[in-house]
Amino acid sequence: MALRNGGTTFTLIVVIVIAMAFGYILTSGGSSLYPTSTQYSAMKYSANINMWADANGWELKQGPAATSYDIKATNLINPILYYKADTLIYFNITEADGAPHDFTICYDGSNTSTLFSTITSGPSSIYSNPTKWENTGASYTIISVSQLTQNIGHTASSKYPFEKPGIYTYWCTVHPTEMYGLIIINGASSSS
Amino acid sequence: MSTETMLILVGILVGVVSVAIFYVYYLVSTRIETISNVAEEEGYPDRTVFIRDSLYGKPRPLSWSILFYDDAKSIGLRYIFTGLLFMFIGGAFGVLMRISLTDPNPTIISPTIYNILLTQHATIMIYMFAIGMAMGFAYYILPSRLRLKRDNMGHLSSVAYWMWVLGGTLFVLSKSSMRWYMYPPLSLQLTPFGAGAYNWLAVIAMELIFMGMVMASVIVLKIIFIDRADDIPLSQMPVYGWAVVFTLVMLVSSAPPLMVGLGMLFYDFFNPIFFVTSTSTPLAFAILFWFWGHPIVYIAVIPFFGLMYDIITRFTETKVYSYFSAVLSLGLLLILSELVWGHHLLNSGLGVDWVIFFTTASFIVVIPSALTIFNMIATLWTAKKIRLTTPMLFVINAIFDFIIGGIMGVMLADDPINQAVHGTYFVTGHFHFIFVGLTLGVSMAAFYLLFPTFSNGRVYDERLAKWHFYITAVGSFLMSFSWAVGGFLGMPRAVAGYFAYFQPYQDSAILGGVIIGIGQLVFLYNIAKSWSTEPATDPYNILEYRTETNQVMGGGK
Numbered sequence: 001m002a003l004r005n006g007g008t009t010f011t012l013i014v015v016i017v018i019a020m021a022f023g024y025i026l027t028s029g030g031s032s033l034y035p036t037s038t039q040y041s042a043m044k045y046s047a048n049i050n051m052w053a054d055a056n057g058w059e060l061k062q063g064p065a066a067t068s069y070d071i072k073a074t075n076l077i078n079p080i081l082y083y084k085a086d087t088l089i090y091f092n093i094t095e096a097d098g099a100p101h102d103f104t105i106c107y108d109g110s111n112t113s114t115l116f117s118t119i120t121s122g123p124s125s126i127y128s129n130p131t132k133w134e135n136t137g138a139s140y141t142i143i144s145v146s147q148l149t150q151n152i153g154h155t156a157s158s159k160y161p162f163e164k165p166g167i168y169t170y171w172c173t174v175h176p177t178e179m180y181g182l183i184i185i186n187g188a189s190s191s192s
Numbered sequence: 193m194s195t196e197t198m199l200i201l202v203g204i205l206v207g208v209v210s211v212a213i214f215y216v217y218y219l220v221s222t223r224i225e226t227i228s229n230v231a232e233e234e235g236y237p238d239r240t241v242f243i244r245d246s247l248y249g250k251p252r253p254l255s256w257s258i259l260f261y262d263d264a265k266s267i268g269l270r271y272i273f274t275g276l277l278f279m280f281i282g283g284a285f286g287v288l289m290r291i292s293l294t295d296p297n298p299t300i301i302s303p304t305i306y307n308i309l310l311t312q313h314a315t316i317m318i319y320m321f322a323i324g325m326a327m328g329f330a331y332y333i334l335p336s337r338l339r340l341k342r343d344n345m346g347h348l349s350s351v352a353y354w355m356w357v358l359g360g361t362l363f364v365l366s367k368s369s370m371r372w373y374m375y376p377p378l379s380l381q382l383t384p385f386g387a388g389a390y391n392w393l394a395v396i397a398m399e400l401i402f403m404g405m406v407m408a409s410v411i412v413l414k415i416i417f418i419d420r421a422d423d424i425p426l427s428q429m430p431v432y433g434w435a436v437v438f439t440l441v442m443l444v445s446s447a448p449p450l451m452v453g454l455g456m457l458f459y460d461f462f463n464p465i466f467f468v469t470s471t472s473t474p475l476a477f478a479i480l481f482w483f484w485g486h487p488i489v490y491i492a493v494i495p496f497f498g499l500m501y502d503i504i505t506r507f508t509e510t511k512v513y514s515y516f517s518a519v520l521s522l523g524l525l526l527i528l529s530e531l532v533w534g535h536h537l538l539n540s541g542l543g544v545d546w547v548i549f550f551t552t553a554s555f556i557v558v559i560p561s562a563l564t565i566f567n568m569i570a571t572l573w574t575a576k577k578i579r580l581t582t583p584m585l586f587v588i589n590a591i592f593d594f595i596i597g598g599i600m601g602v603m604l605a606d607d608p609i610n611q612a613v614h615g616t617y618f619v620t621g622h623f624h625f626i627f628v629g630l631t632l633g634v635s636m637a638a639f640y641l642l643f644p645t646f647s648n649g650r651v652y653d654e655r656l657a658k659w660h661f662y663i664t665a666v667g668s669f670l671m672s673f674s675w676a677v678g679g680f681l682g683m684p685r686a687v688a689g690y691f692a693y694f695q696p697y698q699d700s701a702i703l704g705g706v707i708i709g710i711g712q713l714v715f716l717y718n719i720a721k722s723w724s725t726e727p728a729t730d731p732y733n734i735l736e737y738r739t740e741t742n743q744v745m746g747g748g749k
Contacts, residue, residue, distance in 0.1 A: 005720075005723050005724050006253070006254040006255070006646065006647060006719075006723050007647065007719040007720040007721070007722060007723025007724070008720045008723060008724065010254075010273060010276075010277075010716075010719065010720070011716050011717075011719070011720040013277065014276075014277055014280045014716060017277060017280075017281060018280055018281055018284045021281050021284070021285070021364060022284065022288070024364070024365070024367075025285070025305065025308055025309060025312065025364075025367065026301070026305060034302075034304070100462075100463070100464070141381070141386065144377070144380070144381040144382075144386055145380065145381075145382075145464065146376065146377040146380035146381060146460070146464055146468045147377065147381075149464060149468060149469050149470060150463070150464065150465075150469070151469065151470055154470065
């Protein structure tokens, strides 16, 4: 009986465990959002986004924010940001309240009105529940908790090349129910 | 997959696993009941004491019962075979990394997976394989070598072992890619593209490994100092015993800083106040880490020096040339290892005074290392004959590889050279010369020697074992030497790609890595094949003495 033969049993265990370990490690996520060096060099435009990270929502200025999405308010909360394709966006995120925050994005799909309404409304929308994209390989954290320290006024900067047109959700993985918004990248046809 | 199908499959799986677990429980409880009955007939009040006494002084072959018995030799077997198992996992990861580097651009596996493999390979090899083999041989060899009077803390050793295994398993499951030195802020980035999505799990796993290692170390030290037979004074203890003492004192004294540092790192996941704020520095963690990180690489070497002395003296049928200088140099290694940690941080801004201190201290390590090596060479030199069996070949190869790797290490610790070659494959070449040549080689030598004991009197196939040695030695030299040359030309290490200029060095290293992998497959085939032969020899051998009963009996008779 094989189980009484220590050497064979050990060999079997080794083979099984190596197969399990390979299967486990090799299936770990490679994100489609992970930027490559060629993407950076292919960028045609650049833009800056300066935002304040507040547990109540992303703000464009420090101070009391509008409590809901209002296009006319001077200090928008969770703004929707529009840019052209092939824009290298520099994110300058400033700590506003001393709580841990990060800046994470995921790609929702191409820019259509159906997708926009699916994202922004309904109980099962991505917009109200971005956390399901975390750690699946479909999300990418541009600025992490440890880069943005919890000193009020500290600014962390990072960049990301938005090559593919479409709708991106951005959110803070620590406060996903409050801090979320959209980055809409227009395609080449409308970028002229 | 629909929910119903999944539920059915999960149901079947749970059912099968439950039946398997119940069957194991049935086997174990039946065995326990039988043993309890026998123990009662023999007049023992306690089953475990009976097991301990009846196993005393006998060689202990490999069987499933090592998982349930808590005598020192069973614990040793658990450590040895778990260490070997993790060596194969880590080695497979290493070979996969090599293969992925056939192309200068990371095309075969993604950089993310490469980083995970790199971290897992390093951590598994050091914490699970090197420490596992060191602990395993200490637990397995010392009871018969020191003729223990009692062996009564097995239950704690067992707890330590299971914590260590759990830690190693959780570390693999964490998919961490923070490198084995866990520097913040990288280790705080909880995404697949930072340090791993479950990096907090990796930190918990490291703490578990540490707790297990420190517990086991204290118990082995207790075995050596308190439970040793009365007629073996410390001054006549085998060099191997001293090597284990120095290793474990080093482990126990330098692990606490990093255990505290890991606790602080874990707190930083939730509220970063220790290492990444504007008023603190990640260098603080680097110092806490390397205060432990340098001693641990000696832990992977010193007990194997002890085994080398043992194997050399037995195969040359002579004594250690100078017992005093052997013990003295191992003790000096213990003291100096605590003073040279800064040479891992020469370019991190410690200041020129500290750099000069650490460079000088690192250079002084040459003295005990050379003393050890010259002592071994003198033992070989004064011998009337040398039997070139497979274990002896491994040991001689270890001496060569240690000399090359050691000289490279002294070069690296020299600040001007370090400015040029830090972060290159020269570093990788340096420690792979030592780890593959010495740690792996001497582990294999001791394993071959103990094979008849493990397998209840079987003999390994000498021809396959020789093949295993030659393949491993050639592959290891080819790999480490290519790294050393390429690294000196500036080939950066620990990245998923490289400049095409370095292709020849990478290609020869890939060849070497694959050759090492094939060598270990030969080893695996050898033990599987040899175990199925009939027992043909005495299980006692030069590392497993025949000992007379010396113990304090726990029973009624």
